[in-house]
Amino acid sequence: MMQNVDDRVLDIRNLHVRFQTNDGTVEAVRGVDAQVSAGECLGVVGESGSGKSQTFLAAMGLLASNATVTGRVQFQGQNLLDLSVRELNRIRGSRISMIFQDPLTALTPHLRIGAQMREVLQTHQHISDRDAQQRCLQWLENVRIPEAAHRLKQYPHELSGGMRQRVMIAMAMLCEPELLIADEPTTALDVTIQAEILDLMDELRRDHGTAVVLITHDMGVVARMCDRVQVMRHGEYVEQGSCEEVFYGAQHDYTKMLLDSVPRIYVAPEQIVTADKSEADEVAPLRQGAQPVSPASPASPASPASPASPASPASPASPANDQSVSTTGSSNPAETILRVRDLRVTFPVHSGWFARKRTLRAVDGIGFDLAAGETLGIVGESGSGKSTLARAILQLIEPTDGQVNWQGKELTVLGRRELQKFRQNAQIVFQDPLASLNPSMTVGDSMAEPLKIFEPGLDRQARTRRVASMMERVGLPYTLINRYPHELSGGQNQRVGIARAMMSRPQLLICDEAVSALDVSIQAQILALLKDLQQEFGLSLIFISHDLSVVWEVSSRILVMYLGSVVELASRDDLFARPQHPYTRQLVSAVPVPDPKVERARSRIKLQGELASPMDAGARLRFLPSRRAQLPTDHVPLLSERFPNHFVAEHDPLESLLQPQGAE
Amino acid sequence: MLNYAFRRLLSTIPVLWIAITACFFVLRLAPGGPFDGERPLPEAIKQNLAAHYNLDKSLFEQYIIYLGNLLQGDLGPSFINQDFSVAEQLLVGLPYTLIIGGVAFFLSIVLGITAGILGSVYRNRFPDYLIGMVVLSGLVLPNFLVAPVLQLFFGLKLEWLPVGGWGGGAVSHIVLPVVVLALPHVARISRLTRGAMIEVMHSNFIRTARSKGLGSASIVWRHALKPTLTPVVSYLGPAASYLLTGSLVVETIFGLPGIGRYFINAALNRDYGMVLGTVVFYMILIVVLNLIVDILYAWLDPRVRSR
Numbered sequence: 001m002m003q004n005v006d007d008r009v010l011d012i013r014n015l016h017v018r019f020q021t022n023d024g025t026v027e028a029v030r031g032v033d034a035q036v037s038a039g040e041c042l043g044v045v046g047e048s049g050s051g052k053s054q055t056f057l058a059a060m061g062l063l064a065s066n067a068t069v070t071g072r073v074q075f076q077g078q079n080l081l082d083l084s085v086r087e088l089n090r091i092r093g094s095r096i097s098m099i100f101q102d103p104l105t106a107l108t109p110h111l112r113i114g115a116q117m118r119e120v121l122q123t124h125q126h127i128s129d130r131d132a133q134q135r136c137l138q139w140l141e142n143v144r145i146p147e148a149a150h151r152l153k154q155y156p157h158e159l160s161g162g163m164r165q166r167v168m169i170a171m172a173m174l175c176e177p178e179l180l181i182a183d184e185p186t187t188a189l190d191v192t193i194q195a196e197i198l199d200l201m202d203e204l205r206r207d208h209g210t211a212v213v214l215i216t217h218d219m220g221v222v223a224r225m226c227d228r229v230q231v232m233r234h235g236e237y238v239e240q241g242s243c244e245e246v247f248y249g250a251q252h253d254y255t256k257m258l259l260d261s262v263p264r265i266y267v268a269p270e271q272i273v274t275a276d277k278s279e280a281d282e283v284a285p286l287r288q289g290a291q292p293v294s295p296a297s298p299a300s301p302a303s304p305a306s307p308a309s310p311a312s313p314a315s316p317a318s319p320a321n322d323q324s325v326s327t328t329g330s331s332n333p334a335e336t337i338l339r340v341r342d343l344r345v346t347f348p349v350h351s352g353w354f355a356r357k358r359t360l361r362a363v364d365g366i367g368f369d370l371a372a373g374e375t376l377g378i379v380g381e382s383g384s385g386k387s388t389l390a391r392a393i394l395q396l397i398e399p400t401d402g403q404v405n406w407q408g409k410e411l412t413v414l415g416r417r418e419l420q421k422f423r424q425n426a427q428i429v430f431q432d433p434l435a436s437l438n439p440s441m442t443v444g445d446s447m448a449e450p451l452k453i454f455e456p457g458l459d460r461q462a463r464t465r466r467v468a469s470m471m472e473r474v475g476l477p478y479t480l481i482n483r484y485p486h487e488l489s490g491g492q493n494q495r496v497g498i499a500r501a502m503m504s505r506p507q508l509l510i511c512d513e514a515v516s517a518l519d520v521s522i523q524a525q526i527l528a529l530l531k532d533l534q535q536e537f538g539l540s541l542i543f544i545s546h547d548l549s550v551v552w553e554v555s556s557r558i559l560v561m562y563l564g565s566v567v568e569l570a571s572r573d574d575l576f577a578r579p580q581h582p583y584t585r586q587l588v589s590a591v592p593v594p595d596p597k598v599e600r601a602r603s604r605i606k607l608q609g610e611l612a613s614p615m616d617a618g619a620r621l622r623f624l625p626s627r628r629a630q631l632p633t634d635h636v637p638l639l640s641e642r643f644p645n646h647f648v649a650e651h652d653p654l655e656s657l658l659q660p661q662g663a664e
Numbered sequence: 665m666l667n668y669a670f671r672r673l674l675s676t677i678p679v680l681w682i683a684i685t686a687c688f689f690v691l692r693l694a695p696g697g698p699f700d701g702e703r704p705l706p707e708a709i710k711q712n713l714a715a716h717y718n719l720d721k722s723l724f725e726q727y728i729i730y731l732g733n734l735l736q737g738d739l740g741p742s743f744i745n746q747d748f749s750v751a752e753q754l755l756v757g758l759p760y761t762l763i764i765g766g767v768a769f770f771l772s773i774v775l776g777i778t779a780g781i782l783g784s785v786y787r788n789r790f791p792d793y794l795i796g797m798v799v800l801s802g803l804v805l806p807n808f809l810v811a812p813v814l815q816l817f818f819g820l821k822l823e824w825l826p827v828g829g830w831g832g833g834a835v836s837h838i839v840l841p842v843v844v845l846a847l848p849h850v851a852r853i854s855r856l857t858r859g860a861m862i863e864v865m866h867s868n869f870i871r872t873a874r875s876k877g878l879g880s881a882s883i884v885w886r887h888a889l890k891p892t893l894t895p896v897v898s899y900l901g902p903a904a905s906y907l908l909t910g911s912l913v914v915e916t917i918f919g920l921p922g923i924g925r926y927f928i929n930a931a932l933n934r935d936y937g938m939v940l941g942t943v944v945f946y947m948i949l950i951v952v953l954n955l956i957v958d959i960l961y962a963w964l965d966p967r968v969r970s971r
Binding site for chain 2 (some may be wrong): 062098109110121123124155
């Protein structure tokens, strides 16, 4: 895309950022150029530490005092780096504004939303309180915040994450700036909320001609939003060009590697046709046990990659209010190593001394089977209870009700000693690799600890040998054995976490958001490692993530959770080829695809309402509004087998759940 | 907010009850009693005295009687100083203690916060180092050392200030005790303020405020001050109790007629009523101050209210 020089809103030339630290000078940004024109969206992509945020924080004069910035940042004929703080303050928030990654910490906790928004107008435009109030209301409505007047009186912690980010955007747009810099604006949000926020930013750019700089690590987001892309590594641009050029003709190895690392959900075109046909079956909500007419699809919709072959006959659904159905993918019951039935975990919530005790139903009647060597992916948004489910399976928290059966043994009644034996066979890897390792133990000691517990006969040397061989297996250099977790990178720490979990040679490994905190390239390496380990040791994996594409990458079957219960359970390819439940379809359509042509051509499914709270029992009926009147409020939608081994919770047809026209 | 305050108020009741119960029984565990002097009293008189003060009843009965009286606001009789009840004696000493303690408390807050903000603004520069030195001396020097040194220097050498006594409440008489009492708290509060301010100024919402183009005064006063004060305010509860217990020593050194003197005398004489009364009174004061701190806390941080 040719740029007209006059259109240029921001022109950065040869920008250098250096930090003075105790370890000497660190050069975070080394000679970067960047230009953005009116109405254009520039994507700046890179992994953590690439200097992508520092570049634009430096341009805004927002870096810490130990930073030295040189170069030129031209905005409306002046070099921003030459301006005094007072002069800069006339531009910041008025002509250029910013939104940040974490909308909870980015808003002042003790000031009401209204106060934080009004002060922008009062600082820059000196208008009356009343006019300011009006403008704030108008902008909250522009970013589609319901009950805007009420929100102005609320504090940030009283809003949901998506709502807070809308407030940030409204606040940034109040003075209708020429340039909006968005620093990872959707990274902390769920995919469906991310999709809404991205649409909103795109709309504002088109309606107001605002230039947008989008700083992100997510190639899918770039594909959706950006006109031009600049790829950054170690403080320099390695590649830049139009979105199409970068995605379809990447020159630099780093860009290629970044693009290759992103897990892509791929569904063969012929399967998509099947999906469309199946919609005819959705005219009425399915009753329990109802047998849908199978579309004229191949007898086996499951992929060959899936060990869950659909040979077993459809099992009858379990008694009422029990979502558990015999959902084993395998015809041979001996192969099933884990059988979960009607599992429930509830937490009492005290909201005061005299307030009524309420019950938070984190896991609400979940059942599934897991075969040996299989990978079951569990997907759900924040608050869906997926981590609670993982902990309840391992008996790390006590389930309120239900059965967890491990190789024929009922875990919920086991004593401590027997439970310890089980733990040797079932291990877990957590999300934050640094926080889940003991900071006062060397990583070698952390990895040796399971051996001390499960194989007390080993002497020190034997343990070290075992640790060393496991380190080699997970790709950790032996020289790290006496290091502490804070001295390792995130990826290395997660390898330690996996090595620690694998020490006792478990048969089941639960990965709870195990790659969510890692950069894409590291994420791809860890996923590959997990697959290798599974092959080598015949592991069964339960892979929990909010990220649909990561789950797609590793799983053979996928379970979709919504507010503590299962909404859909099917083999991976079947689930993506013909997602049945409206919630699944919304999730699948919300994941950005790292391919600009595909991403821009497709439409998204938007359902009514925000993601409901697990405190609200009635929220479970969000997908059954037509029967809300008849059913008890704590009704858990029942599962039925719509296709062989493809289970779907009862729901209303998608069309009746879509957003009404014009009022998204 | 009101709801929160009310809930906090109710939660102080069990705290007070447990503390009073513990004090009552611990005090009785110590051997001896108020009427065991150098010269033993005749048995009959001892029995009469015991009956008069209910000491002949079982310990549990005495406890119930004490609690009952306390609920009616009666701290009970003094066992030694029979002409006055515990409450009357406390009321005599109270104004002195409250004036010294209150002024020291106020001074600690104002000086401490100011010094802390200055320290964070001039971080790692000369004013910060100077404040840091004063603060360090305030922290490490115990009040029973600082007090006599100040008395010697300002009282005896320079003869600017009196070395002790109440002097009808003249400012010159109050200065030294207040300074001695406040010094360690000025130090701690300024350290807390400095650290909190530096941390808050690096937080994300301050970056947002700067990106909105706000001036530095607006950033410090509107956005940074309240979260900075949160750790300071949580220290004020314990600070108030240190001030009260510290006043025992300071009142003795400067010869002030506060309640500290009664407390020490009563403890030496095993005057159950007086010791218990003073302890209960201190306890109520400390619990009330902590309650105020909790409520202030909720005012500073709206997230606390909904918890």
